[in-house]
Amino acid sequence: MSLIQIDHVCKQYMMGGETIRALDDVSLVIEQGEFVAIMGPSGSGKSTLMNIIGCLDVSDTGSYVLDGKAINQMKDWQLAEIRNRKIGFVFQNFNLLPRLSAYENVELPLIYRGMTRKEREPLVLKALEAVDLVERRKHLPSELSGGQQQRVAIARTLAGDPAIILADEPTGALDSKTGIEIMDIFARLNDQGRTIILITHDHAIAQQAKRVVRFRDGRLLEGV
Ligand SMILES: Nc1ncnc2c1ncn2[C@@H]1O[C@H](COP(=O)(O)OP(=O)(O)OP(=O)(O)O)[C@@H](O)[C@H]1O
Numbered sequence: 001m002s003l004i005q006i007d008h009v010c011k012q013y014m015m016g017g018e019t020i021r022a023l024d025d026v027s028l029v030i031e032q033g034e035f036v037a038i039m040g041p042s043g044s045g046k047s048t049l050m051n052i053i054g055c056l057d058v059s060d061t062g063s064y065v066l067d068g069k070a071i072n073q074m075k076d077w078q079l080a081e082i083r084n085r086k087i088g089f090v091f092q093n094f095n096l097l098p099r100l101s102a103y104e105n106v107e108l109p110l111i112y113r114g115m116t117r118k119e120r121e122p123l124v125l126k127a128l129e130a131v132d133l134v135e136r137r138k139h140l141p142s143e144l145s146g147g148q149q150q151r152v153a154i155a156r157t158l159a160g161d162p163a164i165i166l167a168d169e170p171t172g173a174l175d176s177k178t179g180i181e182i183m184d185i186f187a188r189l190n191d192q193g194r195t196i197i198l199i200t201h202d203h204a205i206a207q208q209a210k211r212v213v214r215f216r217d218g219r220l221l222e223g224v
Contacts, residue, residue: 001068003163003195004030004053009062011048022048023059024218030197032163035190037206038199040215046199047168049215053197054087054166055079067163084113088157090167090198094149096141102128102152103137106159113160127159128152130192131185147178154185158194165189167198171205183208 011023022045030036040046051057052064055071058079064071067086071079096105106127110120128134131151141149150170157165167186171179183205186196190210198209206212214221 002029002065003032003034003067004028005063005065006052007063007065009049009052009059009064011045011052011057011059021218023052026062026218026220028213028220030195032195033190033193035186035196035210036198037209037212038197038215039201039203039206039212041201044215045218046201046215048218050166050168050197050199053164054089055083084160086163088160088162088165090150090153090157090165090170092169092172094141094146094153094173096149096152096156098141101138101140102133102144102148102155105141105152106156109156109160123159123161124155127155130158130189131155145178146174147181150174150182151185154182154189158189163195165194165196167196169200170198171200171202176204179205180208 006026006028009023009026010021013020013022026049038046038049052059055066058072066082069082071082097108100108103124106124107120110123125134128137131154133148133151133155136144136148141152144152171182174182186198187208190196200206
């Protein structure tokens with residue numbers, strides 16, 4: 001069974017009487033343990049697909065099965081539960097809380113899950129270790145470089161042990177050298193068995209993934 005199975009998915013938006021086909025009959029299979037880049041120009045539908053894969057939105061037609069569960073039929077609360085348990089999001093602008101240290105930022109989702117301090121600590125340290133940031137755990141985001149902040153964000157995601165890491169332009173706010181370093185971290189996590197899906201418009205970044213899926217005008221071009 002594939003981790004992600006998307007079949008003939010369509011998503012339209014109405015804008016001032018005009019219909020925009022953001023996703024136009026998209027089918028895509030992603031296996032457990034893959035490292036995939038979804039690449040396309042602005043407006044090609046990447047974010048729309050990302051939102052569907054991340055259970056933030058559902059398609060108009062077609063089907064999406066994630067880890068054996070049919071997502072299309074789910075209610076909002078069920079989608080929220082799947083998101084919390086299975087998906088780790090990484091965003092372009094890091095989304096760290098500025099008044100919390102690196103450690104506390106990574107810890108926060110585990111507090112929301114109701115874990116005790118004792119349960120949280122090894123998970124937080126392990127996640128920070130995975131991105132080589134244990135030493136900087138007491139720093140505030142403002143005391144860290146952009147690349148380090150993104151690594152904290154990746155650690156925050158890892159601590160929750162998600163089935164999939166979904167990264168939306170994770171290198172978009174970084175210079176190209178730092179961007180490649182972030183991709184090296186994803187590659188390392190992938191070597192450890194993590195499934196990673198990232199969306200990007202940057203060809204050089206996409207090439208760092210093991211598989212590139214190209215997108216244009218709401219359609220997949222190759223690599224399916
Ligand atoms: N909520 C919305 N309402 C109307 N149109 C939308 C909405 N969201 C997206 N679209 C349109 O759907 C198409 C695909 O948008 P999408 O954001 O998925 O593209 P993208 O490839 O992620 O672009 P970018 O890289 O600029 O974020 C675009 O034409 C966009 O204008």
